[in-house]
Amino acid sequence: MKVVALISGGKDSFYSLCKCIAYGHEVVALANLFPEDSTVQDADSYMYQTVGHEIVQAYARALLLPVFRRPTKGKAVLTTLGYSRQPYDEVEDLYQLLLQVKQEMPQVEAVCTGAILSDYQRNRVEHVCCRLQLTSIAYLWKRNQKQLLQEMLQAGIDAIVVKVATMGLYPRKHLGKHLIELAPLLIELESNYGSHVCGEGGEFESLVLDCPLFYYRLVVDEAETIVVSDDRFAPIGYLRIKKYHLEEKSLHVNRMHWIKTLVPIKSMPAQTKQRETGRKKVSQNDISLMYLCKSRWCTSKTSNISYFLCCSRAASTTEDKKNVSEEMKNILDDLEQSLKECSLTRKDIFYCQLYLSDMSDFVSVNKVYASYFGTEEPPARACVEVSLCYHQLVVLEAFARKGPRKVLHVQSISEWAPPCIGPYSQAHCFQHVVYISGILALHPPTVTIVPGLNIEQETMLCIENVNHTMEALPCGWEDILFIYCYITQPQDAQRVATLLYNTYGKQFGLCIVPVRNLPRNGCVELQLICVSSNDSTGNSSQYDARPICSKQVVQGEFPMLVADDNKNICSLSEDNFQVKWQMCISGSIIVLHATWKQVPLLDSFKKQIKAIFHQWISLCEKRLDRVGAHVAWNPIVCKSWLPKDLFYENNNYSLQEITEEILVKVLSNEHSMNRTPVFIIPLEEDEQVRTCHLQLILQLDEKVNTSRL
Structure with a gap:
């Protein structure tokens, strides 16, 4: 991409510029904001470094690049972490500066910054970039600062300290010193006082x-030390550059090629084979037998979570097939109406699951979806292609709740983890629960899926991206409650499961579902639910459910029910005919999951489902016996992923009605106060891999005050 580099004169902005070139981007211009009052050296800005601003113009000659500059009053009108357009805010000065760049250089596609740790600054740069349809690049984001400083110095970044404001750094002693001289002291101060090695705390x-x-190096001829505060413990001072000149460097090399040998980049995994992508498209003869949602719209509501399920309208013939954009708009219109009926708004939605009948519709659907949710902290999301009815193009699940939350929404390209490449956030956290979006095996700095990876390599890259994302969230590996793993090759299920269990242990639930296709032609996508023992928002409210249980993950199996030649139902005890179940409880959430081999007959399917539900309820009663009499088990949704063969024997209406009927009977007691939406999804399994999945998600709601487990 063609990039404009935001520079302040500091080390971070210039090293980020070097990283851009190392990753193959072309830096075509520089941009800088300086104090409106030229006599001001250290403006009171939340966003921009202004000390040394009088020297910035020289960087244009040093780099042989044009520089765009604009004055700023350096005042923040809105100081919250998030940002919305505010007149007279210093962020609007940045908008006007980059708008000028785009008008004069319309080829510019991206903006690079030296952001390392400040969400406040990153959010505002991303906000401006979204408004101008520019990509934000922040290759230093979330880097280990000690390693980063050493990397900068080794790459040849020569910088001096021009401001100090922390314990252990003194204006008269350290101003004007080169960073390579001060590096040992900065590392020592981090160890002694917890300060930031790269100065991210304003040190x-x-x-x-x-x-x-640089084609020319800068030489400071005269500078003045200004002491702002002579505080005994943390004095403040800055260096005012009075005279400087440029010296031409004698090195005559292609700097664009040379920089790639000096600046380390995050390498891609080695390719091992021709990569298989996606699943075979189904024939039209098959499609007529596939999933058709019984109703276009279903809802459920617990004490603080509402669930919405909507399918696109079904047409009677292929000629009546609707435009996918129109169908998505209809779904979102219905969602808006249902939210109002539940006294909710679109901002209360924290997670969405999109099911498409054809991933080639993703761009069209995404455009409508983005116009609805906007770019400011949209819900977490996962998207897969599955076998919907031929006349149905889209199915949407949405989870919503009121109350405070924290949102991880990083749109900048970095080496840390993949940015949000669409209208979704990496995660939504409310009280003790964290919903993490579907994460693909994207190479973060290039935001691409590396061709030629085998399933183990792609899964490990997915896991690495998940781990880096979790580092920015109030949860760790031990807090993982459930992982949804979507794969495009069913035969890879066991290898993927082994990698996940080897990485995270076995104290979590796992559902591996084969799908037809994933975004970017990925082969693996991971989506997580985590429940932390700590309040992730630090701000409980009337909407928060009190954590009732500590984390418990129980797994087991029991004989499967099958039909003999005379259609009599019997149980089999062989290893290959076992129902494997998982019960995952933490806080106030229960996820129940079961898998078993395909049962083609309706009677045996009905009895199998009933047996599983009764087994689950028995387990829940046993595990929650201390609080069971005081707890309502409010189901949020029941999902079932079934092989298509089962749909040939029975139409989907029967399968859905059977499941709903059994759920009502099993849960219609003092424990449940809610009717459960049932969502059935057909799977295109290989002939040798035919697995049924059944899942029930519940919330525990206290009827009276109870003691915790």
């Missing part, structure tokens, strides 16, 4: 005199 600011990209 110091720097000014770059030379870097590998």
Whole structure:
């Protein structure tokens, strides 16, 4: 991409510029904001470094690039973590600056910054980029600062300290010193006082005199030390550059090629084979037998979570097939109406699951979806292609709740983890629960899926991306409650499961579902539910369900029910004919999951489902015996992934009605206060791999005050 680099004169912005070139981007211009009052050196800005601003113009000659500059008053009108357009805010000065760049250089596609740790600054840069349809690049984001500083120095970034404001750094002693001299002291201060090695807490600011990209190095001829505060413990001061000049460097090399040898980049995994992508498309003869939702719209509501399920309208003939954009708009219109009926808004939705009948419709669906949710903290999301009815193009699940939450929504390209490449957030956290979006095996700096990876490599890259994402969330590996794993090759299920269990242990539930296709032609997608023992928002409210249980993950199996030649139902005890179940409880959430081999007959399917539900209820009563009399088990949704063969024997209406009927009978007691939506999804299994999945998600709601487990 063609990139404009936001520079302040500091080390971070210039090293980020070097990273851009190392990853193959072309930096075509520089941009800078400086104090409106030229006599001001250290403006009171939440966003921009201004110390040394008088030297910034020289960087244009040093790099042989044009520089765009604009004055700013350096005042923040809105100081919350999130940002919305505010007149006279210093962020609007950045918008006007980049707007000017786009008008004069319309080829510019992206903006690179030196953001490392500040969500406040990153959110505002991303907000401006969204408004101008630019990509935000922040290759230093979430980097280990000690490693990053060493990397900068080794790459040839020569910078001096021009401001200090922390314990252990003194204006008269350390201003003007080169970073390579102060690096040991900065590392020592981190160890002693917890300060940031790269100055991300405002401990110091720097000014770059030379870097590998410069054709001319800067030489400071005269500078003045200004002491702002002579505090005994944490004095504050800055360096005012009075005179400087440029010296031409004698090195004559292709700097764009040279920088790639100096600046390390995050390498891609080695390719091992021709990559298989996606699933075979189904024939039209098969499609007529596939899933058709009994009703277009279903809802359920617990004490603080509402669930919505909507399918696109079914047409009677293929000629009546609707435009996918129109269908998505209809779904979202219905969603809006249902939200109002539940006294909710679209901002209360924290997770969505999109099912498409054809992944080639993804761009069209995404455009309508984005216009509905906007770019400010949209819900977490996963998207898969499955076998919907031929006349149905889209199915949407949405989970909503009121109350405070924290949202992880990083749109900048970095080496940390994949950015949000669409209208979704990486995660939504409310009280003790964290919903993490579906994560693909994207190579973060290039936001691409590496061709030629085998299933183990792609899964491990997925896991690495999940781990980096969780580092920015109030949860860890031990807090994983359930993992949904979508794969495009059913025969890979066991290998993927082994990698997940080897990485995270076995104290979590796992559902591996084969689908037809994934975004970006991925082969693996991981979506997680985590429940932390700590309040992730730090701000409980009337909408929060009190954690009732500590984390418990129980797994087991029991004989499967099958039909003999005379259609008599019997149980089999062989290993290959076992129902494997998982019960995952944490806080106030229960996820019950069962898998078994395909049962083609309706009678045996009905008895199998009933047996599983009764087994689950028995387990729940046993596990929750201390609080069972005081707890309502409110089901949120029941899902079943079934091989298509089962749909040939029985139409979907029967399968859905059977499941709903059994659920009503099993849960229609003092424990449940809710009717459960049932969602049945057909799977295109290989002939040798035919697995049924049944899942029930419930919330525990206290009727009276109870003691915790």
